Amino acid sequence: MTSHGEGIEDEQISRIENGIATDCHGGIETVICTSPSIICLMQKLIAELIGTYFIMFSGCGVVVVNVLYGGTVTFPGICLTWGLIVMVMIYSVGHISGAHFNPAVTISFAVFRRFPWSQVPSYICAQLAGSLLASLTLKIMFKITPEAYFGTIPTDSNVRALVSEIIISFLLMFVISGVATDNRAKIDFIVKSTPINVDY
Structure with a gap:
């Protein structure tokens, strides 16, 4: 026998899987987005593009500066x-x-049934677009030649490097899934898009 809370959670998961949303941002009405789901999806994609852009711009940019200017950043x-x-x-x-x-x-x-599969391709495209735009921006800003390669090159065999990447990626997904998808976690705003109320 399931409790009333579990029934509500199952219904919410079912709605997420089917891509059905009753509101845009967990019940918050804004001037830009009130109810049409297509507008909400567009806002999400723009947010993903901007977020990915600045992460790649800052993260890769600091590596570029460190390599070009003699390891000043460390x-x-x-x-x-x-x-x-x-x-x-x-x-x-x-x-x-x-x-x-x-x-x-x-x-x-x-x-983990916390995000609709129908939106996965759109999200991935927005993330790839953000990272490509950030890379293009860095290429325009800095004089980057083929000799000045900033990527990481495996010091051992490619197979060992691939296994290492799989293990590290699994660890990252394990932590994110445990923190962001478990209802007992404190930081559930990352997945559910609910606001944090701060009392001043």
């Missing part, structure tokens, strides 16, 4: 930049799009 500075820009973008647009910023996160949410 490795801890690069790590700090990536962490801070992700946090800033989650707080900035997380209430609109859910702050995925990564196709792996979008797919994971869909697998």
Whole structure:
């Protein structure tokens, strides 16, 4: 026998899977978006594009600056930049799009029935567009030659590098899924797009 709360949760999950939404942002009415779902989806895609753009622009940009200008930023500075820009973008647009910023996160949410599969291709396209625009911006801003390659090259075999990436990606998805999709987690605004009420 299920409780009333569990019944409501099952109904909400069913509506998410079918792409049905009764409102745009968890009951918050805004001037731009009131009820049409297509407008809400467009706002989410723009938020994903902007968030991904600034994450890639800042994260990759700090690597570019570090390589071009003699390691002035240092490795801890690069790590700090990536962490801070992700946090800033989650707080900035997380209430609109859910702050995925990564196709792996979008797919994971869909697998765990917290995101409609019908919106997955749109989200992935917005994320790819944001990252490509950020890369293009950096290419225009800095004099980047083929010799000045900023990517990471495996120091061992490609198979070991691939296995390492799979393990690290699994860890990332494991943490995000545990924190953002579990109803007992405190930060459920990332998935449910509900506002945080702060009493001053």
